[in-house]
Amino acid sequence: MRSLRIICPNGHLGFAPLRVESFRLGVAAHPDYVAADSGSDDVGPGPLGTDSSTSPLAWQTHDLEAMLLASRGLGVPMIIGSAGDTGADSRVDLYVRIVKELAEKHRLPRFKLGYFYSEVDREELRRRMRRGETLAGLEGHRALDEAELDATERIVAMAGVHPFIELLKRSADVIIGGRSSDSCVFAAPAIHHGFPEAEAYYLGKVLECASFCAEPYGGKETVLGEITADAVEVTAMHPAQRCTVASVAGHAMYERANPYFEHVAGGTLDMSQCRYEQVSEKTTRITGARFRHAEQFRVKLEGAGKVGERYVGMVGIRDPYTIAHVDEVIGWARDKVRERFGETGYELHYTVYGRDGIMGEMEPMRERPAHELCILVQGVAATAEMAEEVCMIGTRQMFYARLPDVKGSAGSVALALDEVLHASPAYRWTINHTLRCDDPLELFPTHMTAAGV
Amino acid sequence: MATRKLSELAKTVRSKNAGVNLITFDIIFSDRSTYELVKRARVVTRETVCALYRIPPERIADFVEFDPGNAIKFTIYRSRPSGSPGDPDIFGAQQYAPLLDIEVPDS
Numbered sequence: 001m002r003s004l005r006i007i008c009p010n011g012h013l014g015f016a017p018l019r020v021e022s023f024r025l026g027v028a029a030h031p032d033y034v035a036a037d038s039g040s041d042d043v044g045p046g047p048l049g050t051d052s053s054t055s056p057l058a059w060q061t062h063d064l065e066a067m068l069l070a071s072r073g074l075g076v077p078m079i080i081g082s083a084g085d086t087g088a089d090s091r092v093d094l095y096v097r098i099v100k101e102l103a104e105k106h107r108l109p110r111f112k113l114g115y116f117y118s119e120v121d122r123e124e125l126r127r128r129m130r131r132g133e134t135l136a137g138l139e140g141h142r143a144l145d146e147a148e149l150d151a152t153e154r155i156v157a158m159a160g161v162h163p164f165i166e167l168l169k170r171s172a173d174v175i176i177g178g179r180s181s182d183s184c185v186f187a188a189p190a191i192h193h194g195f196p197e198a199e200a201y202y203l204g205k206v207l208e209c210a211s212f213c214a215e216p217y218g219g220k221e222t223v224l225g226e227i228t229a230d231a232v233e234v235t236a237m238h239p240a241q242r243c244t245v246a247s248v249a250g251h252a253m254y255e256r257a258n259p260y261f262e263h264v265a266g267g268t269l270d271m272s273q274c275r276y277e278q279v280s281e282k283t284t285r286i287t288g289a290r291f292r293h294a295e296q297f298r299v300k301l302e303g304a305g306k307v308g309e310r311y312v313g314m315v316g317i318r319d320p321y322t323i324a325h326v327d328e329v330i331g332w333a334r335d336k337v338r339e340r341f342g343e344t345g346y347e348l349h350y351t352v353y354g355r356d357g358i359m360g361e362m363e364p365m366r367e368r369p370a371h372e373l374c375i376l377v378q379g380v381a382a383t384a385e386m387a388e389e390v391c392m393i394g395t396r397q398m399f400y401a402r403l404p405d406v407k408g409s410a411g412s413v414a415l416a417l418d419e420v421l422h423a424s425p426a427y428r429w430t431i432n433h434t435l436r437c438d439d440p441l442e443l444f445p446t447h448m449t450a451a452g453v
Numbered sequence: 454m455a456t457r458k459l460s461e462l463a464k465t466v467r468s469k470n471a472g473v474n475l476i477t478f479d480i481i482f483s484d485r486s487t488y489e490l491v492k493r494a495r496v497v498t499r500e501t502v503c504a505l506y507r508i509p510p511e512r513i514a515d516f517v518e519f520d521p522g523n524a525i526k527f528t529i530y531r532s533r534p535s536g537s538p539g540d541p542d543i544f545g546a547q548q549y550a551p552l553l554d555i556e557v558p559d560s
Contacts, residue, residue, distance in 0.1 A: 042470050044536025044543045139474040139514065139530065246483070249522040250465070253479050257471045257515045257528040276521060302473075307538050349539030358541055361532075362506040364551050380538050426538035429473045 002228065004193050006033040006186050007237070009222040011209035013038035013063045013080065014055030019220045020066070022211070022238035026222035027070040029237070033189050034071045036063070037182040037208055038095075039082020041429075042255075045304035049153045049427035053084040053091060060084065064095065065102050068174065072108050072452075079164060079175045079185050087156050087179025089119045095176045096449070103451040110452040111174060114167035116444045118178025120155040120301060120435075128435070135433040138300065139257075144433045151305040152430040158300040160265030161200075162440035164188030170448055178444065179302065181264045182208035190227045201269040202289035203227045205262055206234050206248060213251035214241040235283040245276040248284045265300070266440060267293045296436055299443055303431025307347065309384040313377040313395030313420040315413040322412055323369050325403050326352060329412055330375070332401035337379075337393045346390045347380040347426070375413070380426045391420040454560070459497070460553035462487050468549040473535045475514055476545035477528040478502075480552060488523040494557050497525050505551050 007026035009018040013036045027034075043054045053060070064080070071078035084091025096115050103111070126149060129135065135144035156179040165188050167175045177185065183204030190200035203225050206213050211221035214236035221238040234243045252271055253259040260272040270290040279285045317323050330350050337348055354370035356363035375398070379391025401412040437443060459466065465481040480497060482488040491497060499516050503509065508529065515528040536543045 041473050042535070042544050044540075045473075045534075046536065139472065141474065246481075246523065249519075250479075250481050250524060253477075253481075253519060253522055253524060253526050255469050255471050255477065257475050257477055259517060259519045259522065259524075259526055274521065310538065347538050351539065351541045358547050359551075360541070362508060362548070364505060364507065376541075378538060428537045429534040432473050432534070 001193050003226050004190055004195060005029070005031045005224060005226045006035055006189065006203070006207060007031040007222050007224045008036055008186065008207040008210045009067065010036045010063055010220055011212055012040050014053065014060035014085065015040070016220055017059050017062050018066060018222070019238070022221040023066060026224055026237040027074065029224055030074060031224060032076050033079060034067050034076065035079040035185050035189070036067065036210070037081040037180070037185050039085050039087050039179060041302060043085055045427040045429045046424055048086040048088060048156065048302065049304035049306055050425065051088055051090050051154060053086070055085055060095070061098055064098050068099060068102050069106060071174065072111065077168070077173055077175070077189070079177070079189065081177040081180035081182065081185035083176050083178065087118050087177065088154060089117045089178070092117055092176055092178050099174055099176065100451045104453065108452040110450055112172050112448060113174045113176070113451045114170065114172030114446065114448050115176040116159070116163040116167065116178055116446040118157045118159055118180070118444055120157050120443055122149060122152060122155060125149060125155065133436060135301070135435055136298070138432050138434065141432060144431060148430050152303040153305050153427070155301055155303040155431055157435070157443040158265060158302065159444050160184050160440065161188040161191055162265070163444040163446050165192050166441060166446050167448070168192045172448065174451070183262060183269070184264055186225065195227050196229065198269070198289040198291040199227050199230065199232050201262065201264065201291055202271065202286060203232045205269060205271070206232060206251065206286065209251065209254060211236060211238065211241055212254060213248050214238070214243050215247040216241065230287060232286045232289070233279065233283050234286070242282045243284045245278050245284055248286065249276050266297055267291055297440060298434040298436050300434050301431050303429070304427045305430040307426040307428055308380040308382050309387040310423045310426045311379045311387045311391035311420045312423045313391050314417065315375050315377070315395060315398050315415055317373040317375070317413050319406065319408055320371070321406055322403060323373055326355065326373060328403060329398050329401040333394050333397035336397040337390055340393055341390060345381065346386065348390055348394045349378040351376040379420070384422065388420060388422070395420055454558050456556040456558050458553065459491070459555040459557055462491060462557055466549050466552050468545050468547070470535055470545040471528055474531055475528050476531060476548055477526065478549055478552065479524055479526050481522060481524040483523070485523055491525065491557055492518055496555050496557050499527070502527055
């Protein structure tokens with residue numbers, strides 16, 4: 001095989017539907033693989049904690065259907081990573097079921113459906129920690145301790161290329177992956193077919209967000225990547241988009257701390273010596289990628305823990321004097337919550353839109369608030385009843401706040417709703433750590449089943 | 454000396470999560486000469502970013518002048534992981550706005 005070509009129609013399958021026109025053009029180019037990643041930790045810790053998806057089932061099914069029909073029509077494999085946003089076991093099972101149902105619906109000839117899980121059992125992790133294994137914190141965080149482990153609801157491990165390659169070796173036609181590094185969804189088939197790791201991981205890096213590597217800006221459009229022994233070429237499929245040196249080099253920066261390095265299970269892609277060259281109107285060629293194997297095989301773990309049930313309230317302020325003293329209004333309401341519930345055992349958050357709601361303490365203009373403010377109040381506590389009361393006191397008592405020189409004495413805030421609303425439970429990221437593994441597959445059990453008729 | 458705002462000179466100014474503890478900022482220019490102009494002006498540096506965002510230097514996790522992309526890129530630590538209760542910008546997508554008004558001398 002001199003070259004291998006992969007199309008990617010969506011940078012986060014399910015989060016918004018793929019665009020059909022460019023996908024059709026991509027399929028018409030007869031790629032060797034159809035692949036996409038379906039996960040992200042950008043959606044916050046809630047979905048992993050509650051074991052749900054943020055993506056609607058209809059959109060997940062839409063994209064899986066388009067990709068499955070294309071892949072079976074072309075007779076080439078389809079690969080999905082990080083099923084259902086989080087890659088948790090229930091999300092893998094969901095995607096496996098959707099694929100089976102779609103295969104039935106379209107009477108597709110029988111094919112091999114491979115999948116792997118990536119959830120890590122909390123007690124298994126505890127055993128490893130007690131045996132002396134250190135879970136090293138990422139981004140300067142301290143090592144994981146048992147208290148944080150106890151606070152964790154669900155844990156997934158971030159797969160590299162290994163479980164994908166394992167399933168390709170066993171001739172899977174469709175692969176549904178648990179939590180995986182985006183780039184590995186594409187690097188795995190390239191490595192499986194014998195292409196160099198550096199180019200393979202770069203191929204994954206450039207394809208993972210679909211048309212985010214093209215210009216003009218526009219997501220959810222298909223791009224096509226081609227790997228050879230010493231280069232990667234990427235081509236925009238949408239008639240109005242191009243992959244340019246600027247758009248491809250620019251994409252190397254996207255959502256990463258450093259534009260030169262990409263860390264995956266087993267090593268690091270080094271893009272610092274990459275050279276970019278426009279080879280035709282819509283295509284850019286990249287050479288010079290390097291891959292360094294890690295001295296120790298470490299896998300990233302993600303864990304979410306529940307903080308509590310949550311209610312939200314909302315108030316507005318128009319009086320300029322009250323706006324200037326909004327912290328005292330909030331302080332008054334906080335005091336009332338404290339009088340009722342004490343100092344601890346709940347969380348009460350105020351977001352002051354019109355002053356520093358979006359940037360908080362980093363807001364350079366927080367001393368110059370707008371002429372009206374909206375304040376979002378969040379009450380979080382162990383039970384829904386308590387969260388409701390925390391939020392209700394924290395919201396309604398703003399109405400009664402006593403400011404010394406206020407002219408209006410009939411209510412310190414405006415209420416659009418005199419109620420507080422039950423919101424999704426609050427979660428937080430508890431684990432963002434790495435674990436040493438002896439075997440790259442040990443956290444990722446692989447399975448094979450059949451689908452179609 | 455005449456100045457122009459960074460928003461007039463840059464093609465893209467954006468912020469986005471880079472994992473759950475970091476927010477990364479990209480300032481991308483259409484051409485090499487504009488990029489070099491801004492770089493030479495020293496108006497986007499670790500020091501100016503810390504002053505603008507009122508953060509201590511240790512909050513900056515990375516600062517790169519990325520020549521292949523005609524871009525200046527820096528990354529900061531969040532005060533708490535994304536999506537924690539009370540986090541108003543789970544994606545970190547609206548943290549770039551203060552950069553738009555940075556004044557860049559013309560020469």
